[in-house]
Amino acid sequence: MRTAPTILHLDMDAFFASAEQASKPSLRGKAVIVGGLGPRGVVATASYEARVFGVNSAMPMAQARRLAPHAAYLVPRFGFYRAISEQVMGLLRALSPLVEPLSLDEAFVDLEAGGAARDETSARLAGEKLRADIRAVTGLTGSVGLAASKMLAKIASEQAKPDGLVVIDPGSEREMLGPMSVRILPGVGPATGDHLRRAGIHTVDEIVEAGEDELVRLLGKAHGHGLYAMALAHDERPVVAERETKSVSVEDTYDVDIHDRVRVGTEVQRLADRCVRRLRGAGLSGRTIVLKVRRYDFSTLTRSETLRGPTDDVAVVREAAARLLESVDTTGGVRLLGVGVSGLADYTQEDLFAQAAGDLGEVAEEESGEVAAERVEAPVERRFAAGHDVVHAEFGHGWVQGSGLGRVTVRFETPDSEPGRVRTFRVDDESLSLAEPLPLVPVEGGASGLQPDLVSHPHHP
Numbered sequence: 001m002r003t004a005p006t007i008l009h010l011d012m013d014a015f016f017a018s019a020e021q022a023s024k025p026s027l028r029g030k031a032v033i034v035g036g037l038g039p040r041g042v043v044a045t046a047s048y049e050a051r052v053f054g055v056n057s058a059m060p061m062a063q064a065r066r067l068a069p070h071a072a073y074l075v076p077r078f079g080f081y082r083a084i085s086e087q088v089m090g091l092l093r094a095l096s097p098l099v100e101p102l103s104l105d106e107a108f109v110d111l112e113a114g115g116a117a118r119d120e121t122s123a124r125l126a127g128e129k130l131r132a133d134i135r136a137v138t139g140l141t142g143s144v145g146l147a148a149s150k151m152l153a154k155i156a157s158e159q160a161k162p163d164g165l166v167v168i169d170p171g172s173e174r175e176m177l178g179p180m181s182v183r184i185l186p187g188v189g190p191a192t193g194d195h196l197r198r199a200g201i202h203t204v205d206e207i208v209e210a211g212e213d214e215l216v217r218l219l220g221k222a223h224g225h226g227l228y229a230m231a232l233a234h235d236e237r238p239v240v241a242e243r244e245t246k247s248v249s250v251e252d253t254y255d256v257d258i259h260d261r262v263r264v265g266t267e268v269q270r271l272a273d274r275c276v277r278r279l280r281g282a283g284l285s286g287r288t289i290v291l292k293v294r295r296y297d298f299s300t301l302t303r304s305e306t307l308r309g310p311t312d313d314v315a316v317v318r319e320a321a322a323r324l325l326e327s328v329d330t331t332g333g334v335r336l337l338g339v340g341v342s343g344l345a346d347y348t349q350e351d352l353f354a355q356a357a358g359d360l361g362e363v364a365e366e367e368s369g370e371v372a373a374e375r376v377e378a379p380v381e382r383r384f385a386a387g388h389d390v391v392h393a394e395f396g397h398g399w400v401q402g403s404g405l406g407r408v409t410v411r412f413e414t415p416d417s418e419p420g421r422v423r424t425f426r427v428d429d430e431s432l433s434l435a436e437p438l439p440l441v442p443v444e445g446g447a448s449g450l451q452p453d454l455v456s457h458p459h460h461p
Helices: 015-023 061-067 078-095 120-138 150-160 173-177 190-198 204-210 212-219 221-231 261-281 314-326 358-366 369-377
Strands: 007-012 032-035 043-046 072-074 099-103 106-110 142-147 165-167 247-258 285-295 300-311 334-345 389-392 396-404 407-412 421-426 432-434
Touching (some): 007 120, 007 150, 015 032, 015 043, 015 078, 032 061, 043 061, 078 099, 078 106, 106 150, 120 165, 142 150, 150 165, 190 212, 204 221, 247 261, 247 285, 261 285, 261 314, 285 314, 300 314, 314 334, 389 407
Parallel strands (some): 032 072, 142 165
Antiparallel strands (some): 007 106, 007 142, 032 043, 099 106, 247 334, 285 334, 389 432, 396 407, 407 421
């Protein structure tokens, strides 16, 4: 363990919801819930105003609507969040070469490795400057925890929420951890927590009192030893700058079970296309193609096929996924489908046994999965997802408040405007079109958007 609190953990505050509030003046200070809006959707992030009503991440959206019926419900804009995340991660990498991202809105930083801090005073100054820089660059807030280990830095950032900074002084860890619930420790989820509770162990102090041998008896050798060390505040895990990607995958959950076998096949092909685009975007290829199918009764089946060499050919992945689908019974209906590639490498080897021609792969690469799906299904009207950006030839930039029955309702406002007016249009109104998100903080030179690829239209769960 270190003798100075030079490991920093940053956690952006209610990230998705805060980004939406910052970009939409009319939603500031109000309950905002971001997630899948279908019957089987779940909450991705709830603003602090929504959490007052008991709404939390991973909660079924139907339950959230019962708890907070008057909240604003928005579909995620992952491209938008990713661009903001890249700005934040850039600030972190300016502090140290050792930055370990955990998600779009969370990361560890080894301040000592970058020379940004050597003691509590310099670590606190680095943390406060980081929070100020994040606000200046993105307009959002983040909470910072500083400690001598990763475990304690993460606990500190949780205590700092929202928009705060907490430092855990080396030497005070055991006293602080003792009365806390066992769930505060890494690796203690609901199942392990219940197992410990049934054994009469509720707090970290009670783990220490039970002793290492009892922990091993209850949880097994590896988990027992590790958990006992954590309870003693011993955490030697280093901040790891790069994590090896083990697989690349995409999946979709459907609001209504898919029964038609042809539709299932079309969805698998579309997912294969998306998976390969993600694979190529990362500069990778893979040998093992994986198909995931969750059926109507929640049973989940996984099938895989390993090729003779790594590939990033969309035609090869499509064919392999189709072969795997042939071995799965989808008679009762399908609620989730996924396609993945594992056994990754940074080179490709042509699959001499692939039946598809290369031209087919080129066509699929040029044509997005969403466009391909639209051509197959031939929808009669455009889709406007709640919360996504639009622009009108007369009224300018706005966002979708809702759509249905051939109509779309738009509120016209921008991040630096006053709350805007609401108007309703026909979905086929040629004056209305999808738009790129605007930056939350004005950009010098008048740039109109964060990044050119921010308009994303995912298949929402």
